[in-house]
Amino acid sequence: MTFSAPEKATHSTMKRTxxxxxxxxxxxxxxxxxxxxxxxADRRDLPPRPPAAELRRDPLTGEWIAIAGHRQxxxxxxxxxxxxxxxxxxxxxxxxxxxxxEVAVFENRFPSFSASxxxxxxxxxxxxxxxxxxxxxCEVVCFTADHDASFSTLPPDRVELVMRAWADRTAELxxxxxxxxxxxxxxxxxxxxxxxxxxxxxxxxxPYVTPRTRRMLAVARAHRERGGGDLFAEVLAxxxxxxxxxxxxxxxxxxxxxxxxxxxxxVHLYPHRRVPDLCALEPAERAAFGPLYTDVLRRFDGLFGVxxxxxxxxxxxxxxxxxxxxxxxxxxFSIRRAADRLKYLAGSESAMGAFxxxxxxxxxxxxxxxxVTN
Amino acid sequence: MTFSAPEKATHSTMKRTxxxxxxxxxxxxxxxxxxxxxxxADRRDLPPRPPAAELRRDPLTGEWIAIAGHRQxxxxxxxxxxxxxxxxxxxxxxxxxxxxxEVAVFENRFPSFSASxxxxxxxxxxxxxxxxxxxxxCEVVCFTADHDASFSTLPPDRVELVMRAWADRTAELxxxxxxxxxxxxxxxxxxxxxxxxxxxxxxxxxPYVTPRTRRMLAVARAHRERGGGDLFAEVLAxxxxxxxxxxxxxxxxxxxxxxxxxxxxxVHLYPHRRVPDLCALEPAERAAFGPLYTDVLRRFDGLFGVxxxxxxxxxxxxxxxxxxxxxxxxxxFSIRRAADRLKYLAGSESAMGAFxxxxxxxxxxxxxxxxVTN
Numbered sequence: 001m002t003f004s005a006p007e008k009a010t011h012s013t014m015k016r017t018x019x020x021x022x023x024x025x026x027x028x029x030x031x032x033x034x035x036x037x038x039x040x041a042d043r044r045d046l047p048p049r050p051p052a053a054e055l056r057r058d059p060l061t062g063e064w065i066a067i068a069g070h071r072q073x074x075x076x077x078x079x080x081x082x083x084x085x086x087x088x089x090x091x092x093x094x095x096x097x098x099x100x101x102e103v104a105v106f107e108n109r110f111p112s113f114s115a116s117x118x119x120x121x122x123x124x125x126x127x128x129x130x131x132x133x134x135x136x137x138c139e140v141v142c143f144t145a146d147h148d149a150s151f152s153t154l155p156p157d158r159v160e161l162v163m164r165a166w167a168d169r170t171a172e173l174x175x176x177x178x179x180x181x182x183x184x185x186x187x188x189x190x191x192x193x194x195x196x197x198x199x200x201x202x203x204x205x206x207p208y209v210t211p212r213t214r215r216m217l218a219v220a221r222a223h224r225e226r227g228g229g230d231l232f233a234e235v236l237a238x239x240x241x242x243x244x245x246x247x248x249x250x251x252x253x254x255x256x257x258x259x260x261x262x263x264x265x266x267v268h269l270y271p272h273r274r275v276p277d278l279c280a281l282e283p284a285e286r287a288a289f290g291p292l293y294t295d296v297l298r299r300f301d302g303l304f305g306v307x308x309x310x311x312x313x314x315x316x317x318x319x320x321x322x323x324x325x326x327x328x329x330x331x332x333f334s335i336r337r338a339a340d341r342l343k344y345l346a347g348s349e350s351a352m353g354a355f356x357x358x359x360x361x362x363x364x365x366x367x368x369x370x371x372v373t374n
Numbered sequence: 375m376t377f378s379a380p381e382k383a384t385h386s387t388m389k390r391t392x393x394x395x396x397x398x399x400x401x402x403x404x405x406x407x408x409x410x411x412x413x414x415a416d417r418r419d420l421p422p423r424p425p426a427a428e429l430r431r432d433p434l435t436g437e438w439i440a441i442a443g444h445r446q447x448x449x450x451x452x453x454x455x456x457x458x459x460x461x462x463x464x465x466x467x468x469x470x471x472x473x474x475x476e477v478a479v480f481e482n483r484f485p486s487f488s489a490s491x492x493x494x495x496x497x498x499x500x501x502x503x504x505x506x507x508x509x510x511x512c513e514v515v516c517f518t519a520d521h522d523a524s525f526s527t528l529p530p531d532r533v534e535l536v537m538r539a540w541a542d543r544t545a546e547l548x549x550x551x552x553x554x555x556x557x558x559x560x561x562x563x564x565x566x567x568x569x570x571x572x573x574x575x576x577x578x579x580x581p582y583v584t585p586r587t588r589r590m591l592a593v594a595r596a597h598r599e600r601g602g603g604d605l606f607a608e609v610l611a612x613x614x615x616x617x618x619x620x621x622x623x624x625x626x627x628x629x630x631x632x633x634x635x636x637x638x639x640x641v642h643l644y645p646h647r648r649v650p651d652l653c654a655l656e657p658a659e660r661a662a663f664g665p666l667y668t669d670v671l672r673r674f675d676g677l678f679g680v681x682x683x684x685x686x687x688x689x690x691x692x693x694x695x696x697x698x699x700x701x702x703x704x705x706x707f708s709i710r711r712a713a714d715r716l717k718y719l720a721g722s723e724s725a726m727g728a729f730x731x732x733x734x735x736x737x738x739x740x741x742x743x744x745x746v747t748n
Binding site for chain 1: 427430431432433434435436437438439440441442443486499500501502503557559560561566567568576578580584585586587589590593594605606608609612613615616617618619632633634635636685687705707716718719720721722724725726727728729730731732733734735736737
């Protein structure tokens with residue numbers, strides 16, 4: 001089995017319109033309506049874009065750290081009636097010039113990774129590590145124009161459109177010079193630092209393979225070299241067989257709490273057919289994802305009757321390496337471990353990478369299966 | 375150069391008294407006063423200790439996750455006037471039966487790792503990973519009987535006594551069956567989940583080498599195999615030479631912000647002589663640590679005029695492997711990045727292990743050097 005680089009798929013109708021914001025950033029509208037008018041211009045007076053951040057390699061771990069000093073100065077996000085992700089209205093321009101939209105993606109104004117020229121003032125920091133510009137790109141993905149919605153309430157056809165936008169961005173960003181991995185994710189909830197309530201996610205196009213992905217690929221490679229098969233497929237098969245941690249499934253996807261969950265409530269969603277990334281999903285697979293995933297999200301919110309803070313992380317194969325080993329899947333997890341308690345990453349996790357999970361995965365799965373959804 | 379396993383050092387006078395708490399847990403008093411009376415008995419009626427937690431290996435990363443379901447039931451910690459780490463008083467028994475103490479260490483009542491027999495009811499969880507009992511031990515270290523103190527206000531001789539307690543525990547815990555790494559640390563601040571204000575730290579005796587240590591040892595080993603020297607010594611030398619990130623130093627220790635800091639405010643303290651662990655420090659080195667470290671801690675608190683949440687993590691060589699590669703050092707970091715803002719570990723860090731730091735390390739070092747200390 002061979003895999004080529006991420007490629008754009010073309011299936012049913014989707015209109016894609018690219019415009020430039022006032023400071024030169026790209027904004028891309030994704031519409032099912034072929035007649036959507038996307039001609040509105042951004043007339044704001046925006047400051048120039050910040051210089052690129054810097055990558056520094058930690059000599060003790062070999063890992064790259066992005067040092068983005070310019071982000072420290074970013075404005076605290078404004079109140080809901082000045083939400084920058086809502087469509088623009090007369091006298092109230094936002095990041096999205098149109099008066100309405102379905103799905104909109106734009107370059108982050110304060111990116112951790114960007115193609116901007118590095119700040120010439122940056123001196124050699126000394127020390128033992130290497131440095132280089134933090135090339136790459138960071139994008140914001142608006143899932144809906146409805147400020148008060150959430151991913152869990154998106155209708156299936158909207159989830160499909162979001163998935164096509166993710167696939168489009170994965171293919172485009174993978175083609176940028178120096179990009180090695182494209183990461184589509186959603187952070188949700190004030191408890192993990194989100195102060196912007198509008199339903200949105202982010203995309204990081206990294207100029208390196210991230211530590212967790214690198215680790216997974218090394219383990220999958222070692223498994224194959226020891227005579228094992230496809231590690232991700234074997235994990236999926238074992239969880240489907242064990243059944244006790246399965247939260248939901250349909251023809252194309254299975255959602256389960258992993259046996260060695262790191263987080264109190266953690267669910268992984270795997271497609272039954274192994275594919276390297278979102279670009280490789282067939283229309284039927286894409287269509288089947290939304291109903292299962294939004295059901296899991298509603299179960300999260302039903303656990304304690306409060307909106308759960310969560311991170312939803314798409315694991316995709318890197319652009320160049322390990323494409324025959326990696327397997328597209330979504331890892332969803334929450335830091336809430338009870339109605340009134342959060343899981344904090346303190347000494348053991350933050351300093352040593354050693355996780356302690358206070359919720360038995362089988363119990364988490366049972367609670368999720370029994371959760372009341374609205 | 376060869377290194378043997380961690381060994382108890384014997385230097386100046388220190389009295390060490392071990393007693394048993396009502397449920398069988400060990401409590402060890404460390405006193406400079408040879409006449410300290412440590413005979414008080416624990417007369418509380420305590421429930422039996424919980425069964426051992428379970429270790430599960432994540433098949434996709436090879437890492438061990440401790441699943442400690444019994445901890446979920448642990449009581450929320452009580453208000454300050456019922457602090458379980460204060461000395462006992464008539465009618466108010468605490469975890470420490472004595473009416474006063476200098477430094478006291480006891481086994482955690484809700485441990486992530488313990489020598490208790492595993493719960494026989496634990497069924498095979500299925501899935502692809504291995505499981506085994508979470509052997510090891512978790513201890514609580516009370517730095518002072520003064521509820522309102524903090525590590526930063528401890529006098530030098532008390533810091534020395536704490537260091538001798540850490541060294542004692544490192545040697546003892548290293549000798550327990552199955553223990554592979556001993557981690558002494560302090561979590562401080564409600565922002566990272568601490569609800570117990572009494573100045574205390576913890577010790578985890580892990581039954582495996584933690585992921586971050588394993589990674590550092592692999593990098594140091596590869597560096598040596600490529601013809602390099604001692605990686606930790608080279609990092610220290612390079613930071614001392616670059617100077618711009620040095621926060622403080624004395625004859626035996628240097629404190630610096632690492633060039634590739636992961637956290638907004640992060641300081642590493644290295645002894646100038648490379649030793650594998652706390653047990654190997656000479657009395658002069660031990661004596662020199664406290665004044666420098668507490669000065670750095672006071673600078674942390676002086677940055678924004680508020681008590682900084684922090685994790686202080688002693689990196690020690692594992693018990694059996696890599697003892698010729700590892701180098702004792704302390705990694706101190708805070709999640710506070712501004713007076714009114716925290717650094718949250720969201721998608722990039724939590725899901726992918728890819729850190730973005732919004733504070734330039736040279737700027738962090740300058741701010742710490744200029745911070746007003748009280």
